[in-house]
Amino acid sequence: AAPRVHGERFHYFDSGIKRLIIELELDELCIFLVHLSIKYRHRQYQLRHLHELVEKSTKPVIVAGDFNTFWGTHEIYLFMRAAGLRSANEKNLPSFPARIPRIELDFVLVSKEIEIVNFEVPDVRLSDHRPVLCDFNVRRAAASQIAVA
Secondary structure (H helix, E strand, O other), rough: OOOOOOOOOOOEOOOOOOOEEEEEOOOOEEEEEOOOOOOOOHHHHHHHHHHHHHHHOOOEEEEEOOOOOOOOOHHHHHHHHHHEEEOOOOOOOOEEEOOOOOOOOOEEEEEOOOOEEEEEEOOOOOOOOOOOOEEEEOOOOEEEEEEOO
């Protein structure tokens, strides 16, 4: 059965032209979809706001979208560490520009409960970015056991 959407919320960054964060709450996880600012300073403010949203989540988290980080994971390293996230793109496959990708701008960041099954950047050129595909499983927390005497 397909996961049910329990809630959808729209959050807005205080700075930058690209301000929308879409939050989807599913049965077992929360997904935040982002498109961060081109300006470094605005991106840093946006990452701070995003960190606060991730910290409030009581479920495993995926943060995905165009981060516009021209330094790749170096620029979001501290955000990832503070939020307890890791990149699903373990090989740092580039996604931009679509014709001949050289830079990793598009990320799927996941919390520790998310197991990555497959990650790829297919050769699709319908945009200036190539799409990223991520197959994953959510590890279930061990159920607490009650001893019966």
